Amino acid sequence: MAEETIFSKIIRREISADIVYQDDLVTAFRDISPQAPTHILIVPNTLIPTVNDVQPEHEQALGRMMIAAAKIAQQEGIAEEGYRLVVNCNRHAGQEVYHIHMHLLGGRPLGPLLACEDDV
Numbered sequence: 001m002a003e004e005t006i007f008s009k010i011i012r013r014e015i016s017a018d019i020v021y022q023d024d025l026v027t028a029f030r031d032i033s034p035q036a037p038t039h040i041l042i043v044p045n046t047l048i049p050t051v052n053d054v055q056p057e058h059e060q061a062l063g064r065m066m067i068a069a070a071k072i073a074q075q076e077g078i079a080e081e082g083y084r085l086v087v088n089c090n091r092h093a094g095q096e097v098y099h100i101h102m103h104l105l106g107g108r109p110l111g112p113l114l115a116c117e118d119d120v
């Protein structure tokens with residue numbers, strides 16, 4: 001079985017985080033090290049380490065993550081100007097926490113999607 005990360009403790013409210021949304025399938029909380037004025041992580045309540053581990057039974061939770069993203073963007077007042085959703089998978093993408101999460105970033109123009117190879 002995959003090892004729990006700090007995100008499981010946040011979901012169970014065992015350690016503090018600024019939770020902005022929670023329902024039966026997903027939890028969303030502010031990133032501890034924000035890269036934009038709005039930087040929120042949306043995670044499934046059950047542990048799925050990476051996109052490579054996604055199974056058909058995860059479909060509802062993964063769909064709910066997208067629905068939550070749209071709701072939270074409205075809540076944050078960034079829906080009209082726009083925002084970016086990012087999911088990193090494994091080392092080359094820079095995944096640090098092995099509990100699938102969607103970054104919701106906005107509140108300023110975000111620039112091009114990818115950093116140049118020289119920047120990483």
Ligand code: 5GP
Binds near residue numbers: 017087096
């Ligand atoms: P990744 O690089 O895995 O896609 O993103 C992990 C994100 O989790 C990073 O943006 C990092 O700042 C955030 N993060 C790591 N530990 C914590 C934590 O304990 N609390 C919160 N709120 N965010 C965290």
